Amino acid sequence: MYPFGDLPGNLAAFCGVLRRDHAFRLGPGEISDAARVLQVIDLTNQQHVRDAWRAILGSSRRTAAAFDEAFDAFFFPGPQGVPQEGRPSVTGRRERAGRGEITGEPRPATGDPGADRDREEGEGGGAGTVVLTDDDEMQDGEPTRWARASYSPFEAEGIEAVEMRPVTAAWREAAVALMRRLRLGLSRRWRPARRGRRFDLRRTWRASLQTGGEAVTARWLRRVHRSPTLVVLIDGSRSMIGAHQAALDTAVAFASVTRRVEVFAFSTTLVPLTRQARDAGAGRRVHASLGRGAWGGGTSIGGSLRTFLRRHGERHVGTGTLVLIISDGLDVGEPQLLRDSMREIHRRAAGVVWINPLLETPGYEPSSRGMRAAMPFITTFTSVPDASGLARLARVVRLRR
Amino acid sequence: MISAADIRTRFRERGFVVDDAFATALQIMLALQKPLLIEGPAGVGKTESAKVLSDALQTRLIRLQCYEGLDAMSALYEWNYPRQMLHARLSESSGATLEQREAEIFSEAYLLKRPLLEALTGDESPVLLIDEVDRADEAFEAYLLEVLAEWQVTIPELGTIRARHRPHVILTSNRTRELSDALRRRCLYLWLPYPSLEQEIDILRARVPGLSAHLADRIAHLMQVFRELPLQKAPGVAESLDWAMALMSLHREHLDARTLEQTLGCVLKVHEDRAVVQEHQHAIDPYLADAPAALEGGGYGLATDFGIGTVVPRR
Numbered sequence: 218m219y220p221f222g223d224l225p226g227n228l229a230a231f232c233g234v235l236r237r238d239h240a241f242r243l244g245p246g247e248i249s250d251a252a253r254v255l256q257v258i259d260l261t262n263q264q265h266v267r268d269a270w271r272a273i274l275g276s277s278r279r280t281a282a283a284f285d286e287a288f289d290a291f292f293f294p295g296p297q298g299v300p301q302e303g304r305p306s307v308t309g310r311r312e313r314a315g316r317g318e319i320t321g322e323p324r325p326a327t328g329d330p331g332a333d334r335d336r337e338e339g340e341g342g343g344a345g346t347v348v349l350t351d352d353d354e355m356q357d358g359e360p361t362r363w364a365r366a367s368y369s370p371f372e373a374e375g376i377e378a379v380e381m382r383p384v385t386a387a388w389r390e391a392a393v394a395l396m397r398r399l400r401l402g403l404s405r406r407w408r409p410a411r412r413g414r415r416f417d418l419r420r421t422w423r424a425s426l427q428t429g430g431e432a433v434t435a436r437w438l439r440r441v442h443r444s445p446t447l448v449v450l451i452d453g454s455r456s457m458i459g460a461h462q463a464a465l466d467t468a469v470a471f472a473s474v475t476r477r478v479e480v481f482a483f484s485t486t487l488v489p490l491t492r493q494a495r496d497a498g499a500g501r502r503v504h505a506s507l508g509r510g511a512w513g514g515g516t517s518i519g520g521s522l523r524t525f526l527r528r529h530g531e532r533h534v535g536t537g538t539l540v541l542i543i544s545d546g547l548d549v550g551e552p553q554l555l556r557d558s559m560r561e562i563h564r565r566a567a568g569v570v571w572i573n574p575l576l577e578t579p580g581y582e583p584s585s586r587g588m589r590a591a592m593p594f595i596t597t598f599t600s601v602p603d604a605s606g607l608a609r610l611a612r613v614v615r616l617r618r
Numbered sequence: 619m620i621s622a623a624d625i626r627t628r629f630r631e632r633g634f635v636v637d638d639a640f641a642t643a644l645q646i647m648l649a650l651q652k653p654l655l656i657e658g659p660a661g662v663g664k665t666e667s668a669k670v671l672s673d674a675l676q677t678r679l680i681r682l683q684c685y686e687g688l689d690a691m692s693a694l695y696e697w698n699y700p701r702q703m704l705h706a707r708l709s710e711s712s713g714a715t716l717e718q719r720e721a722e723i724f725s726e727a728y729l730l731k732r733p734l735l736e737a738l739t740g741d742e743s744p745v746l747l748i749d750e751v752d753r754a755d756e757a758f759e760a761y762l763l764e765v766l767a768e769w770q771v772t773i774p775e776l777g778t779i780r781a782r783h784r785p786h787v788i789l790t791s792n793r794t795r796e797l798s799d800a801l802r803r804r805c806l807y808l809w810l811p812y813p814s815l816e817q818e819i820d821i822l823r824a825r826v827p828g829l830s831a832h833l834a835d836r837i838a839h840l841m842q843v844f845r846e847l848p849l850q851k852a853p854g855v856a857e858s859l860d861w862a863m864a865l866m867s868l869h870r871e872h873l874d875a876r877t878l879e880q881t882l883g884c885v886l887k888v889h890e891d892r893a894v895v896q897e898h899q900h901a902i903d904p905y906l907a908d909a910p911a912a913l914e915g916g917g918y919g920l921a922t923d924f925g926i927g928t929v930v931p932r933r
Contacts, residue, residue, distance in 0.1 A: 257619060258642065258645070269643075269646050275807045276805075278809045
């Protein structure tokens with residue numbers, strides 16, 4: 218049953234599988250710990266071995282969650298646990314199964330067989346992407362998958378990859394100017410400085426040793442300003458296609474000047490693009506492949522923002538975060554959902570910038586249902602068609618507090 | 619050597635219910651002498667577990683609460699400058715050479731030990747709780763690396779101080795930011811999720827001894843429902859314990875709609891979440907008892923709703 222006869226051989230092979238198939242970062246230290254621990258735990262108790270190795274070999278929520286399946290697949294290969302086609306993935310959280318009933322998310326119209334078929338496909342495809350994404354959480358995909366079928370009859374024509382290209386110096390300068398302008402309050406951290414508010418006894422004292430114990434030059438500490446983090450949410454729906462290059466350039470411009478930026482794209486599902494944006498920011502052309510539904514699909518801004526808040530909100534949206542939403546605001550979903558999501562983002566973040574490419578159109582009024590719902594929670598409303606647009610944003614952007 | 623079963627029993631005696639995975643993680647943390655990083659949603663007992671562990675091992679608990687701007691001076695050590703100054707002045711005429719005086723001033727007697735150094739220099743292994751490590755700056759993690767991997771602290775003036783007894787270290791994180799890989803690699807990892815239905819009933823019975831089986835069952839069921847709702851702040855175990863205490867102190871034996879309304883403040887901490895719960899009333903109804911008619915106007919109806927709208931700050 219096992220590939221190798223002895224325990225260390227099996228352990229090493231198992232770690233190899235974890236590394237290769239599940240992107241565990243394992244060094245000799247972890248593997249020797251995993252071997253050592255077998256001396257202290259009950260080897261005959263499978264659950265015990267499993268728990269111990271999960272603690273040692275896992276290092277994040279993602280890896281800890283992937284561990285059990287990998288453990289079963291390696292040590293207990295068998296007919297159980299093989300996912301059947303067309304069924305929801307077994308990696309999905311089973312306890313979430315009843316969620317559709319109580320969340321009140323929009324569902325496809327009943328009696329539309331086409332919508333139902335789309336949904337089925339969506340679930341299969343969704344399960345595949347869930348495992349592959351870099352993202353820690355493996356749930357919460359359901360509402361948007363339900364939503365997609367009803368919003369997007371053109372799903373099959375969705376674009377699966379976008380190109381992110383390095384940006385010009387003008388873009389970068391504008392991004393730097395914007396980061397500079399964003400001044401949050403003072404951090405609680407003290408930094409050595411030539412002039413400051415607090416006397417630095419330690420450094421003064423150290424310096425006085427050179428002058429025979431007399432403190433000749435005083436040293437000071439001052440507080441540093443907290444620097445904000447950015448979250449860029451790009452609407453990749455079909456109506457945005459003409460404006461998507463400027464949107465991607467904006468994201469890449471930020472990624473090229475700071476590491477404190479997270480990028481996501483959405484149309485009906487939400488896909489993290491941070492890594493690709495950083496690669497493009499570092500001067501490489503990147504073809505970011507997206508799962509279906511993140512680019513060129515229908516529009517569910519409210520649902521996508523809700524998904525974003527639930528999956529990433531805790532980590533990425535705080536009092537030091539500026540959220541930039543690049544979207545035309547043409548939302549097909551419930552305005553109430555968009556309103557609630559925007560209210561929560563507004564409440565938690567330091568500022569909400571809505572970049573709407575339609576503002577470039579003469580005579581445009583933000584009167585669509587989606588824009589009307591979002592308007593009260595926007596601190597800066599503008600458009601960024603090019604680098605000079607971003608420079609203009611850098612001059613007018615403001616934070617809520 | 620403590621076995622996992624032993625840990626479970628000892629924790630249980632102290633009113634803390636741990637599952638197999640948690641007990642095993644604690645066991646190998648003690649056996650391998652590696653720090654344990656616990657991540658999970660707020661209010662599942664991450665901090666509490668360290669307190670219970672120190673109690674179970676009959677050892678000291680040293681706690682380092684992390685916050686933005688936490689630096690080495692507050693976490694590791696600081697020199698006692700006033701005392702050093704004083705000593706320098708007083709020994710001016712002692713005739714000692716500069717080297718001697720310097721060695722005196724920078725000796726351990728003038729060192730103020732902060733939690734991390736304190737944990738390394740004790741006479742027995744303490745439990746060191748590094749709480750909410752995600753709140754500290756990324757730069758602070760670098761300080762931790764030397765302590766957690768080598769069990770030593772380097773003080774430029776004094777040299778390297780090695781641990782006489784390795785502390786049992788528990789780090790907790792609420793994942794408000796991603797911790798560095800370097801820190802993760804030095805730790806064992808445990809994801810502590812919300813408890814299952816049975817576990818939660820178990821916890822409620824263990825922590826609130828007077829609670830009836832029926833009420834514990836209802837609370838646990840409703841908690842499962844609440845955690846599935848799209849709430850901004852999902853309630854943790856701490857909330858369900860608060861709720862149980864509140865119901866106990868109100869002498870409620872059944873959970874009806876009115877009691878729920880009155881005590882919802884124990885569970886939901888964000889105003890908008892109340893609306894969400896109201897929207898999903900149909901999911902909650904099956905777990906609510908009908909209000910017994912005899913109690914209506916029975917005399918002990920309480921007008922307060924536990925802090926929602928009744929507290930008026932004095933001007």
